[in-house]
Amino acid sequence: MLKLAVEAAKKAACLHKKFYRNAGTVRHKGTSNNLVTKVDLAAERIIKETLHRAYPSHGFICEENGTENADNEFRWIIDPLDGTVNYAHGFPLFCVSIALQKQGVTRLGVVYASVLEELFTVELGKGARLNGEKARVSGTKKLENALLATGFPYSLKQRPGDNFRHFNKFCMSSQAVRRAGSAALDLCYVGCGILDGFFEQELYAWDTAAGVLFVEEAKGRVTDYGGKKYNVFQKTIAASNGLIHGEMLKVLQ
Helix, strand or coil: CHHHHHHHHHHHHHHHHHCCCCCCCEEEECEEEEEEEHHHHHHHHHHHHHHHHHCCCCEEEECCCEEECCCCCEEEEEEEEECHHHHHCCCCCCEEEEEEEECCEEEEEEEEECCCCEEEEEECCCEEEECCEECCCCCCCCHHHCEEEECCCCCCCCCCCCHHHHHHHHHHHCCEEECCCCHHHHHHHHHCCCCCEEEEECCCHHHHHHHHHHHHHCCCEEECCCCCECCCCCCEEEEECCCCHHHHHHHHC
16 A cells, blocks of 8 residues: 555656646635645645545545545545645645555555655554655754754634744744744654654644654654644644653643
């Protein structure tokens, strides 16, 4: 199944590359900062077709076209283009994210950064890999030495909530905070030890399903802001190398 997911991700990535910096008409989904392009829609369609052809009974949870047979024992969770705003502006940090759940447990994931050609793959109990090489979280022991990442929800302008407060506190307590615009990639970079931690709120299953498993299989830790075990339908997420997790949770609380 992992091989098929990689195949589907690479097909979507071909579309990403074909229209990169030539995305054409961009539409808005409710707010001015929530975009969708023809590439989002076409990439999702080709991913679903590839997976459905091999497993016609499986269900889907997709960003653009919602759910289909989502109560099935097996369901695919798909973000055909995570980082659409980046893509629409020609900024190269975006990816395709595909995860497979069995009875609600994520079994495998693929995240492919199309332009960077970074392929993140993971299987439950079998570890995480970047371009075939084993991935492992960083050894950074203190928050003050950590490089973190975050993102802001589409509702930020209407409901700022704690976003800016958390961002400010982490800027003061860590080495630096980055806001790159793709949660799936941020999570994978935590799993690779490039980032030491990540936090965000108001994400969706397609943003996190593959990346969370990647962090966990790379020996990192993922919880909600309160420290409880994370599931992909929660609205707050804190991911780290495990060593700085306690310090991160203190800031978030």
